Amino acid sequence: MRAWTLIRFYTVFVYIFMFAPIAVVLILAFNKAEFASFPMTGFSLRWFERLFNDPTIMRAFRTSLTLGLMVSAISTTLGVMASIALVRYEFRGKDLMTTFLISPVLVPETVMAVGLLIFLRYLHMPRSFGLLLLGHSILALPFVVLVVQARLVGIKREYEEAARSLGANPLQTFFSVTLPLLLPAVFAGALFAFTISFDNITATLFWRPSGMETVPTQIFGMLRNSISPEINALGFVMISVTAGVPLLAGGLARYFGRKNRARHPTRSLT
Amino acid sequence: MARVELKGLTKSFGPVKAVQAADIAFEDASFTTLLGPSGCGKTTILRMIAGLEQPTGGDILVGADRVNDVPIHKRNLGIVFQNYALFPHRTIGENIAFGLKYRKVPKSEMAAKVRNALDVVRLPGVEDRYPSQLSGGQQQRIALARAIVIEPDVLLLDEPLSALDANLRESMRVELKAIQHRIGVTSVFVTHDQSEALAMSDRIVVMSAGKVAQIGTPEEVYNRPANEFVADFLGASNIIEGRLQGRADGAVVLQVDAFGAVPVREDRAASVGSGPAAKLMIRAEKLLLTEGPAPEGRIAVKGVVEAVDYQGQLARYFVRVGERTYQAMNMIEGRPFAAGDEVTLSFSPADCAALPAGT
Ligand SMILES: Nc1ncnc2c1ncn2[C@@H]1O[C@H](COP(=O)(O)OP(=O)(O)OP(=O)(O)O)[C@@H](O)[C@H]1O
Ligand SMILES: [Mg+2]
Numbered sequence: 001m002r003a004w005t006l007i008r009f010y011t012v013f014v015y016i017f018m019f020a021p022i023a024v025v026l027i028l029a030f031n032k033a034e035f036a037s038f039p040m041t042g043f044s045l046r047w048f049e050r051l052f053n054d055p056t057i058m059r060a061f062r063t064s065l066t067l068g069l070m071v072s073a074i075s076t077t078l079g080v081m082a083s084i085a086l087v088r089y090e091f092r093g094k095d096l097m098t099t100f101l102i103s104p105v106l107v108p109e110t111v112m113a114v115g116l117l118i119f120l121r122y123l124h125m126p127r128s129f130g131l132l133l134l135g136h137s138i139l140a141l142p143f144v145v146l147v148v149q150a151r152l153v154g155i156k157r158e159y160e161e162a163a164r165s166l167g168a169n170p171l172q173t174f175f176s177v178t179l180p181l182l183l184p185a186v187f188a189g190a191l192f193a194f195t196i197s198f199d200n201i202t203a204t205l206f207w208r209p210s211g212m213e214t215v216p217t218q219i220f221g222m223l224r225n226s227i228s229p230e231i232n233a234l235g236f237v238m239i240s241v242t243a244g245v246p247l248l249a250g251g252l253a254r255y256f257g258r259k260n261r262a263r264h265p266t267r268s269l270t
Numbered sequence: 271m272a273r274v275e276l277k278g279l280t281k282s283f284g285p286v287k288a289v290q291a292a293d294i295a296f297e298d299a300s301f302t303t304l305l306g307p308s309g310c311g312k313t314t315i316l317r318m319i320a321g322l323e324q325p326t327g328g329d330i331l332v333g334a335d336r337v338n339d340v341p342i343h344k345r346n347l348g349i350v351f352q353n354y355a356l357f358p359h360r361t362i363g364e365n366i367a368f369g370l371k372y373r374k375v376p377k378s379e380m381a382a383k384v385r386n387a388l389d390v391v392r393l394p395g396v397e398d399r400y401p402s403q404l405s406g407g408q409q410q411r412i413a414l415a416r417a418i419v420i421e422p423d424v425l426l427l428d429e430p431l432s433a434l435d436a437n438l439r440e441s442m443r444v445e446l447k448a449i450q451h452r453i454g455v456t457s458v459f460v461t462h463d464q465s466e467a468l469a470m471s472d473r474i475v476v477m478s479a480g481k482v483a484q485i486g487t488p489e490e491v492y493n494r495p496a497n498e499f500v501a502d503f504l505g506a507s508n509i510i511e512g513r514l515q516g517r518a519d520g521a522v523v524l525q526v527d528a529f530g531a532v533p534v535r536e537d538r539a540a541s542v543g544s545g546p547a548a549k550l551m552i553r554a555e556k557l558l559l560t561e562g563p564a565p566e567g568r569i570a571v572k573g574v575v576e577a578v579d580y581q582g583q584l585a586r587y588f589v590r591v592g593e594r595t596y597q598a599m600n601m602i603e604g605r606p607f608a609a610g611d612e613v614t615l616s617f618s619p620a621d622c623a624a625l626p627a628g629t
Contacts, residue, residue: 158355161322164342165349166420167372176368180359 026239029232047233057234060218064198067129067214071136071197076190078137079144080182084174086145087152088160105142112139113206127209135207136197143196144189151185152178184253191249195242272333272423272456273298274319280327281314288314290480291328296424297472299454301447305467306477307503312460316426319458321345332423343372348417348455350427354409356401362388362412363397369420387419390449407438414446418453425450425457431466443470464504468492476500496541498549498625506554506586508596509625514548522624524550528591529569532619539624547627556621557598559587559607564616575611589615 032042051057082101086094104112116135120127159181163173179186201216208217215238222231274296281289289311296302304312317323319330321342330337337345356365366384375383388394391411401409410430417425430446431439447470450457461467467474468488476483476491476499484496495501498509512526521533522542532550542548564570571591579586585606587598596615607613 156353156355158351158353159357161320161342162349162351162355162357162416163368164322165320165345165347166369166416167343167346168368169341169343172372177357 022239025232025235028229029236031229031232034229047229048236050230051233051237054230056213057215057218057230060213060215061237063212064214064216067132067136068194068198070133071140072190072194074133075137075140075144075193076186079141079189079193080148080179080186082141082145083148083152084178087149088157101145102142104138109139109202110206113203117206127207129209129212131209132204132207132212135203136200137193139200139203140193140196143192147189147192148182148185151182155181187249187253191246195246199238199242273331274424274456274458275331276315276319276328277331278328279315279318279325279330281311281318281323282326287480289318289325292482294475294482294485296456296458298456300472301450301457301459301470302473302475303459303461303467303471304475304477305461305464305503306483307462309479310477311480312462312477313428316428316458316460319424320347320349320426346420346423348420348422348425350410350413350417350425350430352429352432354401354406354413354433356409356412356416358401360400361397362399362401362404365401365412366397366416366419368416373420383419387415390418390453391415392445407434407442410434410442414449418449418455422455425455427457427459429460429462432461432463439466446470468504476503478503494538494540494623495551495625498551501551501623501625506597506599508552508554508557510550510552510594511627512548512550513546514542514544514624521619524548524622524624526550528571528594532569532622534622534624535620538622541626542624543626549625549627551623551625552617552621554586554597555599556617557589557596557600558616559589559598559600559613560616561611561613564614568616568618570614570616573613573615575607575609575613577609578606580606589613591615 029047030043030045032044032046082097085091086098086101107115113135116131116138117127120131125131155178159177160173163177164170168176199216200214201220204214204217205220208214213221215234219231219234219238222228276292276294279289279292279294280287292311292315294302294315304315306312314323318325321337321340325338332345356362357368360368363381363384366387367380370380370383384397385394388396391414393408393411393415396404396408396412401412404412410433413430427446431442434442443466459467459470471488473485474488474491475485478499484491484500486494491500492504495504501507501509510526510528512524512532515523515525515531517523517536518533520536522536522539524532524534526532534550558564558568559575573589573591573596575587576590576595577588579588583601584599585602587600587607589596589598598615
């Protein structure tokens with residue numbers, strides 16, 4: 001009994017330790033005072049207002065958003081194609097290919113970042129938005145591949161074989177059978193990719209061309225001067241996006257799932 | 271509709287010889303079953319006909335055309351899979367119409383064809399449901415409807431009934447055969463269930479370890495097996511060593527230690543060869559147990575019941591005669607025999623077949 005009480009306290013303590021800083025950021029974003037301190041002097045939205053009127057921050061926000069969406073599109077497309085190759089076809093060097101695709105997760109990000117930079121230097125190419133796009137896509141790809149592969153393994157080959165036997169060519173089979181069945185995993189992979197790009201900082205610091213800021217690097221830059229309450233507001237927005245988008249998607253998926261099931265309830269048998 | 275012919279069809283998976291030089295002809299509008307134990311290569315043959323597997327040797331002919339290099343989607347085949355493989359994200363109507371889309375069937379005709387296919391499988395009005403809302407047997411019918419609505423040249427069925435429970439299976443097999451007969455499509459049916467094969471087929475191809483062991487009508491493979499494997503696989507039987515003694519008025523005479531000379535009808539001894547070693551086959555249901563003397567005209571010996579396997583209408587007896595135990599399946603009339611009973615075991619020579627030794 002005593003042991004359980006202890007464990008409970010300990011758990012609560014760990015959670016407080018982990019989430020208190022985030023909570024502080026979220027709360028202080030609405031603080032009235034110039035300097036972050038408790039107790040708060042009053043409620044205000046002025047920091048958000050400042051944020052939305054700050055052109056550099058808004059530019060960083062747009063950069064991050066564009067980057068995230070493009071990374072999401074690229075790595076999802078590549079990831080789906082790679083997963084199909086890895087799950088549905090036999091070819092030489094398949095294991096090597098899998099390791100290669102997954103390796104960005106295993107290699108420390110700094111090493112990856114420097115490696116890609118050196119490679120570009122070798123090709124005499126300057127740092128650019130393109131590099132950032134390429135780099136982020138490489139970082140996000142393993143997650144897409146892992147998620148999509150897991151689902152594809154569960155989709156029985158007979159579905160595709162049935163479609164082929166009924167007259168669909170391989171491409172028609174993919175779009176009419178495989179992709180619809182794969183869709184939840186594709187969505188999950190795309191979301192993963194977006195979030196990974198949206199809050200990446202380490203590699204971004206290496207890869208971004210001078211003058212280009214994403215939201216994380218912008219915050220990082222602002223922190224070097226002072227801890228302005230504006231950063232708390234920005235942090236609030238960041239957290240809302242990175243936590244909110246997956247939650248929203250999950251909620252939507254469940255909502256549509258339920259609506260579907262209501263329309264045609266699954267039999268408990270079969 | 272078309273005749274399908276396999277010529278020396280061979281398939282190896284690395285060192286595994288899944289199918290070895292199979293020569294099989296599937297006649298137009300016939301129902302042929304590939305029958306054999308697990309792993310003997312039935313599915314592999316079916317998948318090669320379908321184009322889902324590339325042969326390592328031999329030819330596949332549909333009608334007069336060699337189709338080895340024709341991709342699946344251009345072969346015009348209907349396949350019914352063991353686990354149905356209905357598209358779960360599409361309604362029943364869409365599932366059935368799937369193949370019609372690729373055949374340039376006008377929209378207006380499509381609905382009529384779908385409705386007609388549903389009538390054929392006796393499930394009208396389920397167009398708007400999803401596969402998950404149907405029972406296993408109903409899903410199997412939809413799978414059949416989806417395969418036949420495209421009017422395929424050949425219908426391929428890989429153990430389509432094995433996922434169903436025993437009762438449903440029996441009624442489905444009658445229905446499936448009726449539908450096949452009505453539309454007259456050349457059908458290749460795979461099963462490892464011998465009673466299913468015997469009940470449904472025009473012809474049975476018995477396979478063993480990648481090779482064709484015998485091709486014949488159900489009556490032929492059951493009563494005139496080509497070898498011991500076929501005899502055994504198609505039903506419980508007693509196979510007894512003997513010697514070929516000679517021929518006398520339309521019969522081949524086999525000398526068997528326990529029973530003396532047994533005259534086997536010549537047509538049931540076609541595969542026996544020149545001997546001198548040969549084997550006598552008696553189906554378990556043709557061995558009769560009696561308390562008193564055996565009926566007239568039968569060869570009879572005395573034995574002791576060793577074990578009884580009670581099956582309701584039938585009983586399977588294991589009867590010891592000398593050194594050997596024989597299997598007999600008899601209808602139960604009154605009370606079944608019990609272990610330890612002394613009985614007379616008898617058979618009619620007309621119910622025997624002769625097999626070559628060493629198969
Ligand atoms: N893709 C494959 N790779 C390697 N070996 C295979 C493959 N498919 C089948 N085999 C082998 O080929 C042989 C024949 O297999 P097949 O599936 O045709 O048997 P089957 O007669 O259909 O058996 P079952 O009644 O169990 O379905 C088996 O030994 C099997 O292990
Ligand atoms: Mg099989």
